[in-house]
Amino acid sequence: MALLDTTKDTQGSGLASVNPDLASERLTASFCVPRLTAVLDGGAERTRLRRVVADVIESDPVFSRENQYFQSQNERALAGDVAFLLHRVFMRSISVLGSDKQVAKWIPLATEYQLIGSYAQTELGHVGRSATHAVVFAQLYIHGKCYGVHPFIVQIRSLQDHSLCPGVIAGDIGPKMNFEHIDNGYLMLKNMRIPRENMLNKFCEVQPDGTYVRRGSQKINYFTMTSVRISLISDEVILPLMKACTIAIRYSVVRRQSKLKPGDEEAKILDYQTQQEKLLPQLAAAYAFHFINNYLHELFDRGYKEIQGRNFDLLPELHAFSSGFKAMVSQYCTSGVEICLRACGGHGYSLLSGLPSLYTKILASCIYEGENTILLLQTARFLIKCFSAASAGQPVPPSVTYLAAMKPGKCPAKDKLDFLSPDIYTEAYQHAAIRLISSTAAKLQDLIQSGVERHEAWNQCTVQLVQAAKVSNIFVLI
């Protein structure tokens, strides 16, 4: 990670241009750098391709971000960093939830950018000034009866002159901590009429006479969110931590401060134990999350295939798992980036280090696509449900079979060296997870039996439930 680009630096630009302190550190690597680079990229061919693309971009001044921190907002918007993330969410919603006919109609238009899509919920949304169409999740009523939340494609702006359609009020929500160029918007719809066929209808349909037909689980409508949540972890959460580690560790090698030994030259700050303690765990975490994320994507692809075949069994597990993982990784990576920033002292606080913009960007990942506490409570709800099932001898999904068997006993570690064994941790986290879940389930039960209403009992247990979800996440992932 922190060494990711070394082969390029040393091969491309020639050793001569590399800072000597950096060069000497690199000579001490105990592993094969090109091989690790290829593993991280997903194969040597992808490494080659990435470098070709990066070279093209770096050599074209149009893409230069060299002066970005001295540019005005409009100049920066032209220089790059324009995100069409929500356009991709729009497309993903249609791909997942649309019928073949709907996919055939809308996806080519979106692919060619003949329309700009967005995604809107009954929450502070993402619409702003660019989008022409939005997938709006809204309650479906037929003849006064509510059928719950469904996805609708709504045109909100003219494709001729980009003016808002009648009945649409939309605008930008104002300045944020980062994402300056992205128009997160608000959207109000009043007496809008949309064609019946604009409801995404792969899994449910309203027929011309008003009959409602369902072809699968209602929960499928949340699948877009699960899918978006999983897709953003790599680029928006893990990658910023990787970059922050690279910046902070390289800085710590070229920055010298104070003398470790009187008479010596000033020491590389990476040689200070406290600096290592700050940065190396972040680097290790970045690697760990990278590989866990690969695993999550395999799981998701498997689930996606089953759903295409109208088997929805994996949905609850996938939802619980992806929620917990997103919360854990975004929390950890955000705090990791902050540690990297602070480990560079005043230089980390300078925008020119790149660290402040990484921090203010990654911080948002703890809030968007499911605020982390809410997500952990989703995971907890799944765990409590599975714990009750397991206790009653009913079958549970494979990832939570451990809930069926509480092993008694003490930590088997006898010596400090035992703490180098991964098994010790797996067992300890499994033990902690079961204890937290079972004790919270018991507290919940006690409260209800003592006459506290169910919703209030749940609220009184949420701090413990969040803790149980966190520990279970760690157990499932190690």
Place this chain on the structure above:
Amino acid sequence: MALLDTTKDTQGSGLASVNPDLASERLTASFCVPRLTAVLDGGAERTRLRRVVADVIESDPVFSRENQYFQSQNERALAGDVAFLLHRVFMRSISVLGSDKQVAKWIPLATEYQLIGSYAQTELGHVGRSATHAVVFAQLYIHGKCYGVHPFIVQIRSLQDHSLCPGVIAGDIGPKMNFEHIDNGYLMLKNMRIPRENMLNKFCEVQPDGTYVRRGSQKINYFTMTSVRISLISDEVILPLMKACTIAIRYSVVRRQSKLKPGDEEAKILDYQTQQEKLLPQLAAAYAFHFINNYLHELFDRGYKEIQGRNFDLLPELHAFSSGFKAMVSQYCTSGVEICLRACGGHGYSLLSGLPSLYTKILASCIYEGENTILLLQTARFLIKCFSAASAGQPVPPSVTYLAAMKPGKCPAKDKLDFLSPDIYTEAYQHAAIRLISSTAAKLQDLIQSGVERHEAWNQCTVQLVQAAKVSNIFVLI
């Protein structure tokens, strides 16, 4: 704190203008709001005065910050927020370290803003584009012999046309995460000549023939830093947390989201247990730090008086204590502000909430005026020194007499209610502090006896030393 302005809101503007959810929460206060407000302000008269000043400022459009997040940097610089903090540091250095004659010459000029002062060390500094004079801490050499770091008043710009003086290179270090309007600068001096009487000479002097005369401890030169460190805690560290708590708790009362009970209206998010767990500890900490800070100022004033009388005995303790306190409080308050920001979800991420600017500002307090890890190691060095003295039966300063007596035994808590007793915590932290310090001292000794050089042994113990300093801080403060 979160209720600080309630008497004003309800008395001044009339109850009618207060959000009804806020008004109903305020009715439940179990304490006398005006009395607590007066305690926080330091007396009812000061509350009255604060309100008079605030009213004047709020009613003058020149001071309006209503549109600040939509203004360009230059517009904002005009609208307020221009800081002369380092001018104050300049003045404080002269007041503390200057002779009566120097004080009489420079302080009136600085008070009238006829010069703009700054503070410069051999580090990334604070000089930029505004300052005309700087107190520069630099090595003093006389006839080739080094006498260590001393403070000098150096004129760096013309008072006529603000051009840089010959031999001076200075400029702004560039954009930062916050403090956009403050020109943190770099300063290079080449063959500068300054008059002999510009060395601040209350405690030491160079006579015309080059004789060096000392009138006190060399450590007094660090006293400016200690003094600045203490003076900024209240405004730059505790106040931002107070503001963040006020914003986040008020928001949590007026923001309703989801139903706790089916059929009810949506609940105030403050009614969710997880929201309370996030915010209330931050509010409690803000109160605790406010009162600890008062105590620190008393201690400092006592120390300052003794130093004026040339008694330097309190200096090491004051340095260790203020270092540890600054590190602990800035760390805690920074993380507290982040918690408040995240607890407001997407609204906290909006600049309009005020929380992002509080966060990006307070974060700097972990870095400036002594980076926190460095400060904790200063505290640790003092603790190890005192522990050795105490072990050898020598006297130690009052705040660390506990190091002389390691009480054996287990935690006396028998029941969960015992954890409501402060004594339990005092004893536990004392126990932990002594154990950490004594075990680190022992490790240090072992390493040195096994042949590791002293500086390297120290480096190998720094992670533990930082931990020992943190725990001791907490113990001394509770």
